[in-house]
Amino acid sequence: MAIIVKRLMIIGIFLAIYVFLSLWIGLKIWQYIGRFVPYLNHKLYWIIYLLISQSFLLGKLLTGHLPVQLSRSLILMGSYWLAIMSILVLVLLFTDISNAIFSNFNIFQNSLLSSPLSIGIFISFTTLLLFCYGWWNAQNVKLSEYDLKIDKKAGHLKNITAIAVSDLHLGSIVNKNRLEKLAAIVKETNPDIIFFVGDIVDEDPEPFIEQNMKQVFMELKPPLGMYAVPGNHEYIGKKWNEIFDNLHLAGITVLRDEEVLVDNSFYVIGRDDYYMEHFYRQKRKSLGEITHNSKEKSPMILLDHQPVALNEAAENGIDLQLSGHTHHGQFFPNNLITKKIFECDWGYLQKNNLQVIVSCGFGTWGPPIRIGSNSEVLKINIAFQ
Incomplete structure:
Protein backbone atom coordinates (compact mmCIF):
# COMPACT_ATOMS: atom_id res chain seq x y z
CA MET A 1 0.00 0.00 0.00
CA ALA A 2 2.82 2.41 0.91
CA ILE A 3 4.45 1.82 -2.48
CA ILE A 4 1.18 2.55 -4.30
CA VAL A 5 0.66 5.77 -2.30
CA LYS A 6 4.23 6.83 -3.03
CA ARG A 7 3.77 6.19 -6.75
CA LEU A 8 0.49 8.14 -6.80
CA MET A 9 2.18 11.05 -5.00
CA ILE A 10 5.03 11.09 -7.52
CA ILE A 11 2.58 10.95 -10.44
CA GLY A 12 0.48 13.72 -8.86
CA ILE A 13 3.51 15.98 -8.36
CA PHE A 14 4.69 15.32 -11.92
CA LEU A 15 1.25 16.11 -13.38
CA ALA A 16 0.93 19.28 -11.29
CA ILE A 17 4.32 20.54 -12.51
CA TYR A 18 3.52 19.55 -16.09
CA VAL A 19 0.14 21.33 -16.08
CA PHE A 20 1.64 24.45 -14.45
CA LEU A 21 4.48 24.66 -16.98
CA SER A 22 2.08 23.98 -19.87
CA LEU A 23 -0.20 26.85 -18.83
CA TRP A 24 2.72 29.21 -18.17
CA ILE A 25 4.25 28.45 -21.57
CA GLY A 26 0.83 28.79 -23.23
CA LEU A 27 0.36 32.27 -21.74
CA LYS A 28 3.86 33.32 -22.81
CA ILE A 29 3.42 32.02 -26.38
CA TRP A 30 0.17 33.98 -26.70
CA GLN A 31 1.81 37.09 -25.25
CA TYR A 32 4.82 37.04 -27.57
CA ILE A 33 3.68 35.11 -30.65
CA GLY A 34 0.04 33.95 -30.76
CA ARG A 35 -1.68 37.34 -30.73
CA PHE A 36 0.30 38.46 -33.77
CA VAL A 37 -0.83 35.50 -35.93
CA PRO A 38 -3.56 36.58 -38.40
CA TYR A 39 -7.03 35.04 -37.93
CA LEU A 40 -5.99 33.35 -34.67
CA ASN A 41 -8.31 34.44 -31.89
CA HIS A 42 -7.76 33.77 -28.20
CA LYS A 43 -10.23 30.87 -27.96
CA LEU A 44 -8.96 29.05 -31.08
CA TYR A 45 -5.37 29.49 -29.90
CA TRP A 46 -6.07 27.74 -26.58
CA ILE A 47 -7.93 24.88 -28.26
CA ILE A 48 -4.97 24.22 -30.59
CA TYR A 49 -2.40 24.74 -27.85
CA LEU A 50 -4.06 22.43 -25.33
CA LEU A 51 -4.48 19.69 -27.95
CA ILE A 52 -0.78 19.83 -28.80
CA SER A 53 0.54 20.27 -25.25
CA GLN A 54 -1.56 17.43 -23.82
CA SER A 55 -1.26 15.07 -26.81
CA PHE A 56 1.41 12.88 -25.17
CA LEU A 57 -0.71 12.28 -22.07
CA LEU A 58 -3.83 11.74 -24.19
CA GLY A 59 -2.03 9.24 -26.43
CA LYS A 60 -0.70 7.28 -23.44
CA LEU A 61 -3.95 7.30 -21.47
CA LEU A 62 -6.14 6.41 -24.45
CA THR A 63 -3.91 3.67 -25.89
CA GLY A 64 -6.20 0.68 -26.42
CA HIS A 65 -9.27 2.90 -26.62
CA LEU A 66 -8.34 4.75 -29.83
CA PRO A 67 -7.30 3.39 -33.24
CA VAL A 68 -3.64 2.36 -33.04
CA GLN A 69 -2.40 4.90 -35.60
CA LEU A 70 -4.26 7.74 -33.89
CA SER A 71 -2.82 6.99 -30.44
CA ARG A 72 0.68 6.60 -31.93
CA SER A 73 0.28 9.92 -33.77
CA LEU A 74 -0.74 11.65 -30.55
CA ILE A 75 2.25 10.17 -28.72
CA LEU A 76 4.60 11.18 -31.56
CA MET A 77 3.27 14.75 -31.62
CA GLY A 78 3.41 14.88 -27.84
CA SER A 79 6.97 13.56 -27.79
CA TYR A 80 8.16 16.41 -29.99
CA TRP A 81 6.18 18.83 -27.85
CA LEU A 82 8.04 17.59 -24.74
CA ALA A 83 11.32 18.58 -26.41
CA ILE A 84 9.96 21.97 -27.46
CA MET A 85 8.53 22.47 -23.96
CA SER A 86 11.91 21.72 -22.34
CA ILE A 87 13.62 24.21 -24.63
CA LEU A 88 10.91 26.85 -24.14
CA VAL A 89 11.22 26.70 -20.35
CA LEU A 90 14.88 27.74 -20.64
CA VAL A 91 14.35 30.28 -23.43
CA LEU A 92 11.37 31.93 -21.71
CA LEU A 93 13.16 32.08 -18.36
CA PHE A 94 16.13 33.70 -20.10
CA THR A 95 13.76 36.15 -21.83
CA ASP A 96 11.95 37.10 -18.62
CA ILE A 97 15.19 37.56 -16.66
CA SER A 98 16.69 39.64 -19.50
CA ASN A 99 13.54 41.79 -19.67
CA ALA A 100 13.70 42.39 -15.92
CA ILE A 101 17.38 43.43 -16.11
CA PHE A 102 16.84 45.66 -19.15
CA SER A 103 13.82 47.28 -17.50
CA ASN A 104 15.69 47.89 -14.25
CA PHE A 105 18.63 49.55 -16.02
CA ASN A 106 16.48 51.25 -18.67
CA ILE A 107 18.18 49.37 -21.55
CA PHE A 108 16.42 48.99 -24.93
CA GLN A 109 13.32 50.66 -23.49
CA ASN A 110 10.86 51.99 -26.08
CA SER A 111 12.94 50.46 -28.89
CA LEU A 112 12.06 47.89 -31.53
CA LEU A 113 14.12 45.28 -29.64
CA SER A 114 11.82 45.52 -26.60
CA SER A 115 8.58 45.03 -28.53
CA PRO A 116 6.63 41.79 -27.89
CA LEU A 117 6.86 40.89 -31.59
CA SER A 118 10.68 41.18 -31.59
CA ILE A 119 10.88 39.09 -28.46
CA GLY A 120 8.54 36.54 -30.07
CA ILE A 121 10.80 36.31 -33.12
CA PHE A 122 13.82 35.78 -30.84
CA ILE A 123 11.99 33.04 -28.90
CA SER A 124 10.86 31.28 -32.11
CA PHE A 125 14.30 31.41 -33.75
CA THR A 126 16.20 30.28 -30.63
CA THR A 127 13.77 27.42 -29.96
CA LEU A 128 13.95 26.22 -33.57
CA LEU A 129 17.76 26.42 -33.55
CA LEU A 130 18.07 24.40 -30.33
CA PHE A 131 15.47 21.89 -31.51
CA CYS A 132 17.36 21.26 -34.77
CA TYR A 133 20.65 20.93 -32.90
CA GLY A 134 19.08 18.50 -30.41
CA TRP A 135 17.68 16.35 -33.22
CA TRP A 136 21.03 16.33 -35.07
CA ASN A 137 22.90 15.52 -31.85
CA ALA A 138 20.60 12.58 -31.06
CA GLN A 139 21.18 11.08 -34.53
CA ASN A 140 24.97 11.23 -34.26
CA VAL A 141 26.08 8.25 -32.23
CA LYS A 142 29.30 8.40 -30.23
Whole structure:
Protein backbone atom coordinates (compact mmCIF):
# COMPACT_ATOMS: atom_id res chain seq x y z
CA MET A 1 0.00 0.00 0.00
CA ALA A 2 2.82 2.41 0.91
CA ILE A 3 4.45 1.82 -2.48
CA ILE A 4 1.18 2.55 -4.30
CA VAL A 5 0.66 5.77 -2.30
CA LYS A 6 4.23 6.83 -3.03
CA ARG A 7 3.77 6.19 -6.75
CA LEU A 8 0.49 8.14 -6.80
CA MET A 9 2.18 11.05 -5.00
CA ILE A 10 5.03 11.09 -7.52
CA ILE A 11 2.58 10.95 -10.44
CA GLY A 12 0.48 13.72 -8.86
CA ILE A 13 3.51 15.98 -8.36
CA PHE A 14 4.69 15.32 -11.92
CA LEU A 15 1.25 16.11 -13.38
CA ALA A 16 0.93 19.28 -11.29
CA ILE A 17 4.32 20.54 -12.51
CA TYR A 18 3.52 19.55 -16.09
CA VAL A 19 0.14 21.33 -16.08
CA PHE A 20 1.64 24.45 -14.45
CA LEU A 21 4.48 24.66 -16.98
CA SER A 22 2.08 23.98 -19.87
CA LEU A 23 -0.20 26.85 -18.83
CA TRP A 24 2.72 29.21 -18.17
CA ILE A 25 4.25 28.45 -21.57
CA GLY A 26 0.83 28.79 -23.23
CA LEU A 27 0.36 32.27 -21.74
CA LYS A 28 3.86 33.32 -22.81
CA ILE A 29 3.42 32.02 -26.38
CA TRP A 30 0.17 33.98 -26.70
CA GLN A 31 1.81 37.09 -25.25
CA TYR A 32 4.82 37.04 -27.57
CA ILE A 33 3.68 35.11 -30.65
CA GLY A 34 0.04 33.95 -30.76
CA ARG A 35 -1.68 37.34 -30.73
CA PHE A 36 0.30 38.46 -33.77
CA VAL A 37 -0.83 35.50 -35.93
CA PRO A 38 -3.56 36.58 -38.40
CA TYR A 39 -7.03 35.04 -37.93
CA LEU A 40 -5.99 33.35 -34.67
CA ASN A 41 -8.31 34.44 -31.89
CA HIS A 42 -7.76 33.77 -28.20
CA LYS A 43 -10.23 30.87 -27.96
CA LEU A 44 -8.96 29.05 -31.08
CA TYR A 45 -5.37 29.49 -29.90
CA TRP A 46 -6.07 27.74 -26.58
CA ILE A 47 -7.93 24.88 -28.26
CA ILE A 48 -4.97 24.22 -30.59
CA TYR A 49 -2.40 24.74 -27.85
CA LEU A 50 -4.06 22.43 -25.33
CA LEU A 51 -4.48 19.69 -27.95
CA ILE A 52 -0.78 19.83 -28.80
CA SER A 53 0.54 20.27 -25.25
CA GLN A 54 -1.56 17.43 -23.82
CA SER A 55 -1.26 15.07 -26.81
CA PHE A 56 1.41 12.88 -25.17
CA LEU A 57 -0.71 12.28 -22.07
CA LEU A 58 -3.83 11.74 -24.19
CA GLY A 59 -2.03 9.24 -26.43
CA LYS A 60 -0.70 7.28 -23.44
CA LEU A 61 -3.95 7.30 -21.47
CA LEU A 62 -6.14 6.41 -24.45
CA THR A 63 -3.91 3.67 -25.89
CA GLY A 64 -6.20 0.68 -26.42
CA HIS A 65 -9.27 2.90 -26.62
CA LEU A 66 -8.34 4.75 -29.83
CA PRO A 67 -7.30 3.39 -33.24
CA VAL A 68 -3.64 2.36 -33.04
CA GLN A 69 -2.40 4.90 -35.60
CA LEU A 70 -4.26 7.74 -33.89
CA SER A 71 -2.82 6.99 -30.44
CA ARG A 72 0.68 6.60 -31.93
CA SER A 73 0.28 9.92 -33.77
CA LEU A 74 -0.74 11.65 -30.55
CA ILE A 75 2.25 10.17 -28.72
CA LEU A 76 4.60 11.18 -31.56
CA MET A 77 3.27 14.75 -31.62
CA GLY A 78 3.41 14.88 -27.84
CA SER A 79 6.97 13.56 -27.79
CA TYR A 80 8.16 16.41 -29.99
CA TRP A 81 6.18 18.83 -27.85
CA LEU A 82 8.04 17.59 -24.74
CA ALA A 83 11.32 18.58 -26.41
CA ILE A 84 9.96 21.97 -27.46
CA MET A 85 8.53 22.47 -23.96
CA SER A 86 11.91 21.72 -22.34
CA ILE A 87 13.62 24.21 -24.63
CA LEU A 88 10.91 26.85 -24.14
CA VAL A 89 11.22 26.70 -20.35
CA LEU A 90 14.88 27.74 -20.64
CA VAL A 91 14.35 30.28 -23.43
CA LEU A 92 11.37 31.93 -21.71
CA LEU A 93 13.16 32.08 -18.36
CA PHE A 94 16.13 33.70 -20.10
CA THR A 95 13.76 36.15 -21.83
CA ASP A 96 11.95 37.10 -18.62
CA ILE A 97 15.19 37.56 -16.66
CA SER A 98 16.69 39.64 -19.50
CA ASN A 99 13.54 41.79 -19.67
CA ALA A 100 13.70 42.39 -15.92
CA ILE A 101 17.38 43.43 -16.11
CA PHE A 102 16.84 45.66 -19.15
CA SER A 103 13.82 47.28 -17.50
CA ASN A 104 15.69 47.89 -14.25
CA PHE A 105 18.63 49.55 -16.02
CA ASN A 106 16.48 51.25 -18.67
CA ILE A 107 18.18 49.37 -21.55
CA PHE A 108 16.42 48.99 -24.93
CA GLN A 109 13.32 50.66 -23.49
CA ASN A 110 10.86 51.99 -26.08
CA SER A 111 12.94 50.46 -28.89
CA LEU A 112 12.06 47.89 -31.53
CA LEU A 113 14.12 45.28 -29.64
CA SER A 114 11.82 45.52 -26.60
CA SER A 115 8.58 45.03 -28.53
CA PRO A 116 6.63 41.79 -27.89
CA LEU A 117 6.86 40.89 -31.59
CA SER A 118 10.68 41.18 -31.59
CA ILE A 119 10.88 39.09 -28.46
CA GLY A 120 8.54 36.54 -30.07
CA ILE A 121 10.80 36.31 -33.12
CA PHE A 122 13.82 35.78 -30.84
CA ILE A 123 11.99 33.04 -28.90
CA SER A 124 10.86 31.28 -32.11
CA PHE A 125 14.30 31.41 -33.75
CA THR A 126 16.20 30.28 -30.63
CA THR A 127 13.77 27.42 -29.96
CA LEU A 128 13.95 26.22 -33.57
CA LEU A 129 17.76 26.42 -33.55
CA LEU A 130 18.07 24.40 -30.33
CA PHE A 131 15.47 21.89 -31.51
CA CYS A 132 17.36 21.26 -34.77
CA TYR A 133 20.65 20.93 -32.90
CA GLY A 134 19.08 18.50 -30.41
CA TRP A 135 17.68 16.35 -33.22
CA TRP A 136 21.03 16.33 -35.07
CA ASN A 137 22.90 15.52 -31.85
CA ALA A 138 20.60 12.58 -31.06
CA GLN A 139 21.18 11.08 -34.53
CA ASN A 140 24.97 11.23 -34.26
CA VAL A 141 26.08 8.25 -32.23
CA LYS A 142 29.30 8.40 -30.23
CA LEU A 143 31.41 5.28 -29.76
CA SER A 144 32.83 5.57 -26.23
CA GLU A 145 35.84 3.29 -25.73
CA TYR A 146 37.17 2.02 -22.40
CA ASP A 147 40.28 -0.07 -21.70
CA LEU A 148 39.87 -2.04 -18.48
CA LYS A 149 41.87 -4.64 -16.58
CA ILE A 150 40.32 -7.31 -14.35
CA ASP A 151 42.87 -9.00 -12.08
CA LYS A 152 41.39 -12.48 -12.38
CA LYS A 153 42.03 -15.36 -14.74
CA ALA A 154 39.30 -16.07 -17.28
CA GLY A 155 40.03 -19.61 -18.39
CA HIS A 156 41.78 -19.61 -21.76
CA LEU A 157 40.78 -15.99 -22.48
CA LYS A 158 43.35 -13.24 -22.07
CA ASN A 159 41.17 -10.39 -23.32
CA ILE A 160 37.80 -9.70 -24.91
CA THR A 161 36.11 -6.82 -26.70
CA ALA A 162 32.57 -6.16 -25.52
CA ILE A 163 29.91 -3.86 -26.89
CA ALA A 164 27.37 -2.55 -24.38
CA VAL A 165 24.22 -0.67 -25.36
CA SER A 166 21.56 0.66 -23.02
CA ASP A 167 18.25 2.44 -23.47
CA LEU A 168 17.50 1.70 -27.10
CA HIS A 169 13.78 2.43 -26.54
CA LEU A 170 12.86 0.66 -29.76
CA GLY A 171 9.39 1.50 -31.00
CA SER A 172 7.64 3.95 -33.31
CA ILE A 173 10.19 6.74 -32.79
CA VAL A 174 13.47 4.83 -32.42
CA ASN A 175 12.60 2.56 -35.32
CA LYS A 176 14.21 -0.14 -37.45
CA ASN A 177 16.27 2.39 -39.42
CA ARG A 178 17.92 3.56 -36.21
CA LEU A 179 18.48 -0.04 -35.12
CA GLU A 180 20.19 -0.77 -38.43
CA LYS A 181 22.49 2.19 -37.80
CA LEU A 182 23.39 0.66 -34.44
CA ALA A 183 24.00 -2.72 -36.07
CA ALA A 184 26.40 -1.13 -38.56
CA ILE A 185 28.41 0.43 -35.72
CA VAL A 186 28.52 -2.86 -33.82
CA LYS A 187 29.63 -4.86 -36.87
CA GLU A 188 32.54 -2.47 -37.46
CA THR A 189 33.89 -3.14 -33.96
CA ASN A 190 33.70 -6.94 -34.41
CA PRO A 191 33.01 -7.63 -30.70
CA ASP A 192 33.37 -10.93 -28.90
CA ILE A 193 30.22 -10.36 -26.85
CA ILE A 194 27.31 -7.89 -26.80
CA PHE A 195 25.41 -6.62 -23.76
CA PHE A 196 22.03 -4.87 -23.87
CA VAL A 197 21.56 -3.09 -20.56
CA GLY A 198 17.79 -2.59 -20.30
CA ASP A 199 15.05 -0.47 -21.90
CA ILE A 200 15.56 -2.29 -25.17
CA VAL A 201 11.91 -2.04 -26.21
CA ASP A 202 9.87 1.03 -25.30
CA GLU A 203 6.82 -0.46 -23.53
CA ASP A 204 4.87 -1.68 -26.59
CA PRO A 205 6.33 -4.63 -28.55
CA GLU A 206 4.03 -4.11 -31.57
CA PRO A 207 6.35 -1.76 -33.55
CA PHE A 208 9.25 -4.13 -32.81
CA ILE A 209 7.24 -7.02 -34.28
CA GLU A 210 5.67 -5.07 -37.17
CA GLN A 211 9.05 -3.76 -38.36
CA ASN A 212 10.70 -7.18 -37.91
CA MET A 213 13.47 -5.67 -35.79
CA LYS A 214 14.50 -9.10 -34.51
CA GLN A 215 16.05 -9.75 -37.94
CA VAL A 216 18.55 -6.94 -37.34
CA PHE A 217 19.61 -8.51 -34.03
CA MET A 218 19.88 -11.93 -35.66
CA GLU A 219 22.51 -10.56 -38.05
CA LEU A 220 24.77 -9.82 -35.09
CA LYS A 221 26.65 -13.00 -34.29
CA PRO A 222 29.34 -12.36 -31.68
CA PRO A 223 31.16 -15.61 -30.82
CA LEU A 224 30.44 -15.36 -27.07
CA GLY A 225 26.77 -14.42 -27.50
CA MET A 226 24.36 -11.59 -26.72
CA TYR A 227 22.99 -10.97 -23.23
CA ALA A 228 20.37 -8.55 -21.94
CA VAL A 229 18.57 -7.47 -18.79
CA PRO A 230 15.18 -5.80 -18.44
CA GLY A 231 14.77 -2.09 -17.80
CA ASN A 232 11.81 -0.28 -16.32
CA HIS A 233 10.25 0.35 -19.75
CA GLU A 234 9.96 -3.37 -20.49
CA TYR A 235 7.60 -3.54 -17.51
CA ILE A 236 5.65 -0.27 -17.85
CA GLY A 237 3.59 -1.53 -20.79
CA LYS A 238 2.82 -4.81 -18.96
CA LYS A 239 3.83 -6.86 -22.01
CA TRP A 240 7.21 -7.99 -20.77
CA ASN A 241 6.71 -11.67 -21.57
CA GLU A 242 6.00 -10.83 -25.21
CA ILE A 243 9.05 -8.56 -25.30
CA PHE A 244 11.34 -11.18 -23.74
CA ASP A 245 10.02 -13.88 -26.09
CA ASN A 246 10.85 -11.73 -29.11
CA LEU A 247 14.32 -10.94 -27.79
CA HIS A 248 14.88 -14.67 -27.29
CA LEU A 249 13.83 -15.31 -30.90
CA ALA A 250 16.36 -12.64 -31.93
CA GLY A 251 19.14 -14.68 -30.32
CA ILE A 252 19.46 -12.65 -27.12
CA THR A 253 19.68 -14.33 -23.72
CA VAL A 254 17.62 -12.30 -21.24
CA LEU A 255 18.93 -12.64 -17.69
CA ARG A 256 16.44 -11.96 -14.90
CA ASP A 257 18.15 -12.37 -11.53
CA GLU A 258 20.38 -15.12 -12.89
CA GLU A 259 23.92 -15.77 -13.99
CA VAL A 260 25.59 -17.63 -16.81
CA LEU A 261 29.15 -18.93 -17.16
CA VAL A 262 30.40 -17.82 -20.57
CA ASP A 263 32.84 -20.10 -22.40
CA ASN A 264 33.80 -21.62 -19.03
CA SER A 265 35.77 -18.39 -18.48
CA PHE A 266 33.77 -15.59 -16.82
CA TYR A 267 30.33 -14.95 -15.39
CA VAL A 268 27.69 -12.61 -16.75
CA ILE A 269 25.13 -11.76 -14.07
CA GLY A 270 21.87 -10.07 -15.00
CA ARG A 271 19.63 -8.38 -12.44
CA ASP A 272 15.93 -7.73 -12.85
CA ASP A 273 15.02 -4.06 -12.85
CA TYR A 274 15.07 -2.13 -9.58
CA TYR A 275 11.55 -0.79 -10.26
CA MET A 276 10.03 -4.28 -10.23
CA GLU A 277 9.00 -3.68 -6.63
CA HIS A 278 7.49 -0.28 -7.46
CA PHE A 279 5.45 -1.62 -10.36
CA TYR A 280 4.42 -5.06 -9.17
CA ARG A 281 5.30 -5.31 -5.45
CA GLN A 282 7.75 -8.06 -6.30
CA LYS A 283 11.28 -7.71 -4.99
CA ARG A 284 14.20 -8.76 -7.12
CA LYS A 285 16.69 -11.21 -5.65
CA SER A 286 19.68 -9.94 -3.75
CA LEU A 287 22.98 -10.13 -5.57
CA GLY A 288 24.21 -12.64 -2.99
CA GLU A 289 21.33 -14.99 -3.84
CA ILE A 290 22.13 -14.79 -7.55
CA THR A 291 25.88 -15.32 -7.26
CA HIS A 292 26.10 -17.87 -4.42
CA ASN A 293 27.18 -20.60 -6.86
CA SER A 294 29.78 -18.45 -8.64
CA LYS A 295 33.45 -19.26 -8.40
CA GLU A 296 34.92 -16.20 -6.68
CA LYS A 297 38.17 -16.45 -8.62
CA SER A 298 36.38 -16.07 -11.97
CA PRO A 299 35.67 -12.58 -13.38
CA MET A 300 32.11 -11.38 -12.79
CA ILE A 301 30.41 -8.86 -15.10
CA LEU A 302 27.11 -7.48 -13.83
CA LEU A 303 24.33 -6.02 -15.99
CA ASP A 304 21.98 -3.85 -13.93
CA HIS A 305 19.83 -1.32 -15.78
CA GLN A 306 19.80 1.29 -13.02
CA PRO A 307 23.06 2.30 -11.28
CA VAL A 308 21.51 2.19 -7.83
CA ALA A 309 23.13 -0.72 -5.96
CA LEU A 310 26.85 -0.06 -6.35
CA ASN A 311 27.72 -0.87 -2.73
CA GLU A 312 25.97 -4.23 -3.03
CA ALA A 313 27.92 -4.99 -6.20
CA ALA A 314 31.23 -4.05 -4.58
CA GLU A 315 30.48 -6.17 -1.49
CA ASN A 316 29.67 -9.23 -3.62
CA GLY A 317 32.91 -9.30 -5.58
CA ILE A 318 31.60 -7.91 -8.87
CA ASP A 319 34.46 -6.79 -11.10
CA LEU A 320 32.55 -4.74 -13.67
CA GLN A 321 29.03 -3.31 -13.56
CA LEU A 322 27.36 -1.95 -16.70
CA SER A 323 24.29 0.27 -16.33
CA GLY A 324 22.21 2.86 -18.15
CA HIS A 325 18.79 4.36 -17.37
CA THR A 326 19.89 7.94 -16.64
CA HIS A 327 20.28 9.11 -20.29
CA HIS A 328 22.62 11.61 -18.59
CA GLY A 329 19.49 13.73 -18.29
CA GLN A 330 18.87 13.76 -22.09
CA PHE A 331 17.96 17.48 -21.90
CA PHE A 332 19.96 20.14 -20.09
CA PRO A 333 19.57 20.92 -17.18
CA ASN A 334 18.20 17.44 -16.33
CA ASN A 335 21.79 16.16 -16.22
CA LEU A 336 22.33 18.33 -13.13
CA ILE A 337 19.45 16.46 -11.48
CA THR A 338 20.66 12.96 -12.43
CA LYS A 339 24.11 13.88 -11.13
CA LYS A 340 22.55 14.55 -7.71
CA ILE A 341 20.39 11.40 -7.71
CA PHE A 342 22.98 8.81 -8.76
CA GLU A 343 26.47 8.18 -7.42
CA CYS A 344 27.52 7.71 -11.04
CA ASP A 345 25.03 9.02 -13.60
CA TRP A 346 27.35 8.72 -16.59
CA GLY A 347 30.85 7.53 -17.39
CA TYR A 348 33.36 5.56 -15.32
CA LEU A 349 33.64 5.05 -11.57
CA GLN A 350 36.05 2.92 -9.52
CA LYS A 351 34.65 1.74 -6.18
CA ASN A 352 37.19 -0.43 -4.36
CA ASN A 353 37.69 -3.39 -6.73
CA LEU A 354 34.45 -2.66 -8.59
CA GLN A 355 34.58 -0.82 -11.89
CA VAL A 356 31.35 0.83 -13.07
CA ILE A 357 30.40 2.21 -16.46
CA VAL A 358 27.08 4.02 -16.91
CA SER A 359 25.98 4.76 -20.45
CA CYS A 360 24.03 7.76 -21.78
CA GLY A 361 22.08 5.27 -23.87
CA PHE A 362 21.68 4.79 -27.59
CA GLY A 363 18.05 5.83 -27.96
CA THR A 364 15.86 8.48 -26.42
CA TRP A 365 12.76 8.53 -24.27
CA GLY A 366 10.03 10.65 -25.82
CA PRO A 367 11.40 12.87 -28.58
CA PRO A 368 14.58 11.93 -30.49
CA ILE A 369 16.27 15.02 -29.07
CA ARG A 370 19.42 15.34 -26.94
CA ILE A 371 20.84 18.58 -25.57
CA GLY A 372 23.65 18.23 -23.05
CA SER A 373 24.10 14.49 -23.61
CA ASN A 374 25.08 12.14 -26.42
CA SER A 375 23.69 8.98 -27.96
CA GLU A 376 26.40 6.44 -27.33
CA VAL A 377 27.56 2.87 -27.75
CA LEU A 378 30.17 1.48 -25.36
CA LYS A 379 33.18 -0.42 -26.65
CA ILE A 380 34.95 -2.06 -23.72
CA ASN A 381 38.33 -3.73 -24.13
CA ILE A 382 38.82 -6.04 -21.14
CA ALA A 383 42.18 -7.59 -20.28
CA PHE A 384 42.19 -10.49 -17.83
CA GLN A 385 45.09 -11.60 -15.66
